[in-house]
Amino acid sequence: MADKVVATYYYPPMEVAAAELGHTAGSKLDDDGRNKRTGTMWTASSHIITAVIGSGVLSLGWAIAQLGWVAGPAVMLLFSLVTYFTSSLLADCYRSGDQSTGKRNYTYMDAVNANLSGIKVQICGVLQYANIVGVSIGYTIAASISMLAIKRANCFHGNGHADPCKVSSAPYMIIFGVAQVFFSQIPDFDQISWLSMLAAAMSFTYSSIGLGLGIVQVIANGGVKGSLTGISIGTVTPMQKVWRSTQAFGDIAFAYSYSLILIEIQDTIRAPPPSESTVMKRATMVSVAVTTVFYMLCGCMGYAAFGDAAPGNLLTGFGFYEPFWLLDIANAAIVIHLVGAYQVYCQPLFAFVEKWAAKRWPESTYVTGEVEVPLFRTYKVNMFRATWRTAFVTATTVVSMMLPFFNDVVGFLGALGFWPLTVYFPVEMYVVQKKVPKWSTQWVCLQMLSLGCLAISLAAAAGSIAGIKSDLKVYHPFKT
Numbered sequence: 001m002a003d004k005v006v007a008t009y010y011y012p013p014m015e016v017a018a019a020e021l022g023h024t025a026g027s028k029l030d031d032d033g034r035n036k037r038t039g040t041m042w043t044a045s046s047h048i049i050t051a052v053i054g055s056g057v058l059s060l061g062w063a064i065a066q067l068g069w070v071a072g073p074a075v076m077l078l079f080s081l082v083t084y085f086t087s088s089l090l091a092d093c094y095r096s097g098d099q100s101t102g103k104r105n106y107t108y109m110d111a112v113n114a115n116l117s118g119i120k121v122q123i124c125g126v127l128q129y130a131n132i133v134g135v136s137i138g139y140t141i142a143a144s145i146s147m148l149a150i151k152r153a154n155c156f157h158g159n160g161h162a163d164p165c166k167v168s169s170a171p172y173m174i175i176f177g178v179a180q181v182f183f184s185q186i187p188d189f190d191q192i193s194w195l196s197m198l199a200a201a202m203s204f205t206y207s208s209i210g211l212g213l214g215i216v217q218v219i220a221n222g223g224v225k226g227s228l229t230g231i232s233i234g235t236v237t238p239m240q241k242v243w244r245s246t247q248a249f250g251d252i253a254f255a256y257s258y259s260l261i262l263i264e265i266q267d268t269i270r271a272p273p274p275s276e277s278t279v280m281k282r283a284t285m286v287s288v289a290v291t292t293v294f295y296m297l298c299g300c301m302g303y304a305a306f307g308d309a310a311p312g313n314l315l316t317g318f319g320f321y322e323p324f325w326l327l328d329i330a331n332a333a334i335v336i337h338l339v340g341a342y343q344v345y346c347q348p349l350f351a352f353v354e355k356w357a358a359k360r361w362p363e364s365t366y367v368t369g370e371v372e373v374p375l376f377r378t379y380k381v382n383m384f385r386a387t388w389r390t391a392f393v394t395a396t397t398v399v400s401m402m403l404p405f406f407n408d409v410v411g412f413l414g415a416l417g418f419w420p421l422t423v424y425f426p427v428e429m430y431v432v433q434k435k436v437p438k439w440s441t442q443w444v445c446l447q448m449l450s451l452g453c454l455a456i457s458l459a460a461a462a463g464s465i466a467g468i469k470s471d472l473k474v475y476h477p478f479k480t
Contacts, residue, residue, distance in 0.1 A: 030271050032104055039268035043193050044283035045290075046200045047265045050337070051258040051344045052291045053203035060255060060295055061214075061302020063248035065310040066241075068230030072303065073296060076252055080292040082453065083256040084284060086423050089430040090262050091280040096433070100272040107348060108263045108421070115429040124425055128260050131417040132349045133396065135257075136342055140180075140400035143338040144172035146331040153331075157324040170401045176335070177397030183343055184350065184389040185381070192343050193268075199340025202333040207294050209330040214301030225307030235308055246463030249456055253418040255295060256288075260421045264348045350389055357384055403468075412468065415460035423453040 030036050064072030093111040095102035105111040112124040148169050155165035186192050218224060233241055262280070269276045303310050361367045370380040427446045430436070436443045 031101070037268055037270050039193075039265075039270055041269075041279050041283045041286070043196075044265055044269055044280060045287045046193070046197045047261075047268070047344055048258055048283060048287035049203060049290065050196045050199040050340050051261060052256060052287060053200070053207060053294060053337075057203075057207055057210075057255060057295060057298050059251045059312055060299030061306065061310040062312045063251040064230075064299045064303040065226070065306070065308055066230050066244040066248040069226055069228050069303075072230065072248075073300060075249065076295055076299065077292070079252050079256050080288055080295075082449070083259070083422060084288045085449075086426040087259055087262055087284045087288070088281050090259055090426040091266060091277045091284065093426070093429045093433060094263055094266045094276050094280070099275040099277050104267070105263060106267050107352065108260055108425075109352070111263050111429060112425055115432045116425075120425075120428070124420070127417070127420050129349050129352065131260055131421060132345055134412075134416060135345045136392075136396045137400050137403070138254075139338045139342045139345070140173055140176055140397055141169075141403075143176040143335050143342075144169040144400070146334040146338075147172035147175065149331045150328045153324045153327045173397055173401050176339075177393055179339055180342055180393045180397075181390050183339060184346065184393055185386060186343065187382075187385070192340070192347065195340045196344055199337045199344075202337035202340075204294075206330040206333040206337070207298050209326060209333075211294075211297050211301055213326070214298070214305040217305035218301065221305065224304040226303045227307075231308045243463045243466045246459040247467055248463075250412060250415040250418075250460030250464050253415060253422075253457070253460060256291070257417055257422060259426065260417060261345060261348055264351075346392070350385070350392075353388060354382075354385055357388075412461060412464035415457045415464060418460075419450075419454045419457035423450050 028036055060076070064076075066072075067075060090111070092099065093115060094105055096105065096114045097103065103114070105114050108128055109121065109125050113121045116124075148167050151167050152165045155163060155167075159165065183195070186195070231241065231244065236244065262284075266276050266280045269279050357367045364384075367384045368382075370382050373379045373381050427450050431443065431446065436446070
């Protein structure tokens with residue numbers, strides 16, 4: 001094995017002074033000594049859309065059903081505005097100091113470390129990477145449900161709607177996990193742009209199908225279902241109404257959650273001019289606007305079609321049975337999208353662990369070396385990357401098989417990550433970087449925004465935990 005090692009160090013030095021690079025290197029390297037970044041507003045937007053328009057869009061009909069025609073769209077619009085505003089604050093933290101020439105912060109944690117200090121940095125790291133693990137589990141669950149839905153749609157079509165068509169989701173989670181083992185070997189963000197763009201296209205595909213089926217159902221019903229206040233007391237108990245409403249907040253929060261990977265996406269954008277923060281703000285505006293329109297259409301149309309009976313997952317909860325082939329296409333698009341979304345979310349965690357290992361064991365050929373593997377052509381494989389990423393995918397797949405509660409898991413993930421990663425840290429970093437005076441009007445408004453979002457996150461987390469507790473009463477691991 002040793003004679004096959006072709007690279008001594010897997011990670012190059014992170015910082016190289018621009019003056020040391022020379023004019024020749026300057027055409028191939030950026031100001032920090034890394035390979036020239038080539039990302040644009042459109043590639044950044046595709047990464048964001050891939051991360052944002054995910055499985056969460058399919059639960060929005062259910063979320064609006066809990067809140068009603070007034071509060072549902074209003075909450076959705078509120079979260080979109082908060083996400084755009086705090087993402088703009090976070091984009092300004094990519095560089096410390098000058099937005100064109102300041103020191104780059106490569107990851108969310110680097111940005112927190114450059115602007116804050118002490119225990120906040122450690123808390124941020126735990127929250128960010130725990131949330132990424134949680135999202136990967138949520139996406140594995142969602143992908144398996146969509147694959148299972150294809151099987152059940154064909155069963156219903158052949159055997160009739162009365163057939164229960166019971167199928168275990170565990171084999172489909174294993175299939176998704178095996179696919180992720182291969183895709184996770186893609187080294188970094190720069191090399192998954194094609195996968196991200198494909199995934200973004202798939203998200204529009206299944207969202208459009210869900211929207212179209214909703215419109216057809218509304219026409220078939222002869223009108224719009226639903227009420228101003230959502231699901232009524234009587235259909236559910238007063239306490240269930242409270243828990244479901246708070247869980248709906250978590251679902252909507254999760255549907256907009258991408259701040260934890262914003263800095264990593266921004267690090268793919270080409271060097272100024274214009275500054276990376278300017279490009280990222282444009283990409284954020286485009287992406288949040290596009291996703292909000294889709295969310296409004298899909299969520300509202302799902303509620304209009306089914307009213308209080310809106311399923312937790314519009315395309316897999318079997319609000320629709322026919323045309324079965326169109327449902328198969330939509331669910332296949334979901335699976336393809338989630339393959340890409342999983343990678344977009346997990347790349348920052350992969351890079352963090354590998355960077356830490358390279359610093360901890362710089363002389364180890366297992367950690368820093370690459371081995372030539374002859375397949376259709378010769379590939380260079382880093383053994384630590386291959387084993388660690390495979391172990392991560394395996395672990396998240398096993399956990400997913402144990403806890404396949406789509407709606408409750410989605411809500412809990414949204415609640416867990418929304419306040420600290422989307423609101424609190426971006427606000428605190430912006431205050432430090434821009435030197436916002438304490439108790440000034442701007443400072444007070446930012447703190448009020450942060451406290452308000454904290455209250456929403458706590459309520460959403462409580463609702464989702466109550467839902468998971470209820471699910472556990474009737475669930476049998478690896479069988480349901």
